[in-house]
Amino acid sequence: MTTTRSVEATIRFPYKRSLGPVMGAFMTALTEQRFLGIRSGERVLCPPREWDPDTAADLSADDLVEVGPAGTVESWTWVSSPSAAHPLDHPFAFALIRLDGADTALLHAVDVASPDALSTGMRVAPRWKAERVGHITDVEAFVPGEVPQGGGGAGAEEPVTMMDYDAAITYTTPVTRNEMRAEAANAEGRFLGLECPACARVYLGGRGFCPIDALELGPEHEVELSQRGTITNYTIIEPVQYPGQTETEPFARVHVLLDGSDVILGYQPVVEFPVGDVRIGARVAAVWNDTKVASGGGIELDGWIPTGEPDDTDPNLVNRIC
Amino acid sequence: MATHPPDDIAIIGWHVSPMIRRTELTEAQMLLEVVNGATAHAGITNADVDFTCAGSCDYVAGQAFSFVQNIDAFGAWPPKRDSHVEMDGAWALYEAWVRLLVGDLDVALVTGSGRSSTADPDIVYPMEMDPYYLAPLGVDAMSFAALQARVLLDGGVVTERQMAEIAARCRRDARANPHAQVAGDFDVDALLAEDYVREPLRRHDLPPITDGACAVVIARADKARELCENPVWIRGLSHCAEIHYAGLRDLRQAESITRAAKAAGVGDAPVEVAELQTAFTHEEPLVAAALGLGADVVVNPSGGPLAANPIMATGLVRIAEAARQIRDEGRHRTLAHSTSGPCLQQNLVCVLEGE
Numbered sequence: 001m002t003t004t005r006s007v008e009a010t011i012r013f014p015y016k017r018s019l020g021p022v023m024g025a026f027m028t029a030l031t032e033q034r035f036l037g038i039r040s041g042e043r044v045l046c047p048p049r050e051w052d053p054d055t056a057a058d059l060s061a062d063d064l065v066e067v068g069p070a071g072t073v074e075s076w077t078w079v080s081s082p083s084a085a086h087p088l089d090h091p092f093a094f095a096l097i098r099l100d101g102a103d104t105a106l107l108h109a110v111d112v113a114s115p116d117a118l119s120t121g122m123r124v125a126p127r128w129k130a131e132r133v134g135h136i137t138d139v140e141a142f143v144p145g146e147v148p149q150g151g152g153g154a155g156a157e158e159p160v161t162m163m164d165y166d167a168a169i170t171y172t173t174p175v176t177r178n179e180m181r182a183e184a185a186n187a188e189g190r191f192l193g194l195e196c197p198a199c200a201r202v203y204l205g206g207r208g209f210c211p212i213d214a215l216e217l218g219p220e221h222e223v224e225l226s227q228r229g230t231i232t233n234y235t236i237i238e239p240v241q242y243p244g245q246t247e248t249e250p251f252a253r254v255h256v257l258l259d260g261s262d263v264i265l266g267y268q269p270v271v272e273f274p275v276g277d278v279r280i281g282a283r284v285a286a287v288w289n290d291t292k293v294a295s296g297g298g299i300e301l302d303g304w305i306p307t308g309e310p311d312d313t314d315p316n317l318v319n320r321i322c
Numbered sequence: 323m324a325t326h327p328p329d330d331i332a333i334i335g336w337h338v339s340p341m342i343r344r345t346e347l348t349e350a351q352m353l354l355e356v357v358n359g360a361t362a363h364a365g366i367t368n369a370d371v372d373f374t375c376a377g378s379c380d381y382v383a384g385q386a387f388s389f390v391q392n393i394d395a396f397g398a399w400p401p402k403r404d405s406h407v408e409m410d411g412a413w414a415l416y417e418a419w420v421r422l423l424v425g426d427l428d429v430a431l432v433t434g435s436g437r438s439s440t441a442d443p444d445i446v447y448p449m450e451m452d453p454y455y456l457a458p459l460g461v462d463a464m465s466f467a468a469l470q471a472r473v474l475l476d477g478g479v480v481t482e483r484q485m486a487e488i489a490a491r492c493r494r495d496a497r498a499n500p501h502a503q504v505a506g507d508f509d510v511d512a513l514l515a516e517d518y519v520r521e522p523l524r525r526h527d528l529p530p531i532t533d534g535a536c537a538v539v540i541a542r543a544d545k546a547r548e549l550c551e552n553p554v555w556i557r558g559l560s561h562c563a564e565i566h567y568a569g570l571r572d573l574r575q576a577e578s579i580t581r582a583a584k585a586a587g588v589g590d591a592p593v594e595v596a597e598l599q600t601a602f603t604h605e606e607p608l609v610a611a612a613l614g615l616g617a618d619v620v621v622n623p624s625g626g627p628l629a630a631n632p633i634m635a636t637g638l639v640r641i642a643e644a645a646r647q648i649r650d651e652g653r654h655r656t657l658a659h660s661t662s663g664p665c666l667q668q669n670l671v672c673v674l675e676g677e
């Protein structure tokens with residue numbers, strides 16, 4: 001099966017996280033241009049954890065101790081072409097840095113002009129951001145030497161308890177040939193179905209295979225679906241005026257079981273069908289509009305209109321949800 | 323034939339998809355091929371499968387609950403018991419193995435699938451790291467590996483030349499693997515003359531970016547015997563994790579591998595072939611040493627992850643390849659290793675035996 005098209009979508013992940021007593025104290029100290037480690041047995045861990053990595057024993061915020069601000073590079077790698085997620089937009093190093101007084105290494109960026117300036121064992125100090133919020137990126141990067149750079153201003157007035165993390169990933173997903181054929185059929189005012197050669201179930205066009213038999217479906221399995229059907233379920237929505245919501249009055253979304261098939265079209269709009277009349281068993285027909293055809297677009301489904309036929313009274317209709 | 327207690331569990335079929343940089347198939351379509359391939363290889367139909375367990379990743383797929391759609395490829399009707407791990411399919415196999423040990427089900431189908439071309443792996447990977455100290459820095463898999471590589475280089479555990487030799491050997495061995503994405507004859511000096519991608523790692527030290535999937539069918543002893551003339555017995559299976567934050571670990575060691583190997587009984591008898599999920603060249607000597615493998619053990623005859631690295635399936639492919647060594651290459655005892663997390667954080671070891 002080949003495709004000729006893909007769709008691109010960017011998903012944002014705007015997380016807010018609570019920090020707890022140990023990491024909260026660490027992040028608060030960053031706003032004050034200080035690093036905290038935590039005593040764990042014989043060792044001082046930095047960054048601090050809430051438990052001993054060897055014994056899983058709880059570690060207490062009372063055991064936090066100041067470390068750094070300078071430290072020693074234990075390992076480094078040169079990032080010649082940074083990603084959009086990296087902290088610097090020009091070539092830099094990631095390094096494992098053991099801050100003075102700590103027994104473990106903090107992973108952070110080191111900002112130097114070229115990898116020639118880097119070596120294991122080199123001394124580095126933080127370059128602080130001017131505005132610090134209690135976030136690991138309050139350290140813009142480490143730089144060679146013993147003396148912290150940048151910074152200024154005061155620390156947080158209140159202990160930092162939360163942090164933001166806002167990531168975004170752009171995905172490119174293939175549109176399958178079946179999906180394109182189904183879209184093309186819709187643009188002609190038709191519903192395409194796919195009939196499984198094994199179980200004879202009929203699915204809405206676009207699906208790649210019968211999920212019952214794990215059989216691939218293609219153009220040879222296509223059938224024309226009815227433009228009429230029966231409502232199997234519905235919901236009435238009281239519109240909340242979120243950005244982009246164009247509805248102002250309560251409106252219906254219905255599930256329609258197409259005649260002569262197992263296909264249910266979910267969450268469909270209705271046409272000339274008062275909200276109070278919408279019901280399970282009502283007979284409906286597709287209504288299409290061709291307003292975009294003149295401008296080169298396809299026919300579009302407006303929704304479902306009552307046919308006036310007697311209702312289907314099968315009590316099991318409501319059990320059909322997909 | 324040796325007799326096996328009913329709780330012995332065997333691999334009875336598997337299928338590996340083509341391994342390519344960018345597939346035009348959806349993840350479910352990739353799975354459809356390997357599911358039907360593995361059940362055919364096992365000589366069963368979907369109706370014989372009692373339990374399914376998939377390994378995949380929503381962040382890779384770009385869709386919440388993407389595994390629910392992937393179930394479409396399993397032929398899950400009448401309804402089957404199903405589970406999913408947000409991990410490599412090797413861990414799905416571990417769960418299926420544990421599930422069959424309960425004793426009430428006989429046959430399980432395990433998959434691993436990843437469509438890395440859907441998004442930029444360097445952007446996806448940090449999402450799965452420590453959200454306080456690591457993810458906000460966008461630390462990617464290559465950078466973690468490079469930091470560990472330098473520790474091993476500084477510590478004299480490996481040299482850049484050895485790393486290039488490992489890459490050349492894997493690519494050479496991969497010529498015989500129809501699923502390999504990177505294969506061929508390469509000169510070590512020429513490889514070493516190339517620029518660094520993430521110093522100290524060059525391109526040959528890195529795995530390719532791969533779309534691919536794998537499925538494996540396992541069965542309890544009596545059923546395995548009934549369905550299959552030459553089952554591949556799972557002799558030991560264990561996994562172990564250590565602390566996530568790499569700066570808190572001694573990166574010259576891989577204690578979790580050693581523990582998992584001991585629990586899986588690696589040292590109980592000689593291993594002939596080891597398929598290791600060493601996606602970066604410098605990891606191979608570290609993992610081999612942590613497993614306690616001798617110099618006579620053949621490592622990654624398939625070319626390993628340096629030849630094809632379908633994220634979320636790479637470890638399960640190692641198990642399929644280790645099984646293939648017994649079924650098709652006449653080996654008696656082989657090992658598969660899978661890993662997850664930065665700098666070999668979590669490790670799974672599977673010991674397989676023929677009759």
Ligand SMILES: [Zn+2]
Pocket residue numbers: 196197198199200201210211212213214215
């Ligand atoms: Zn069917």
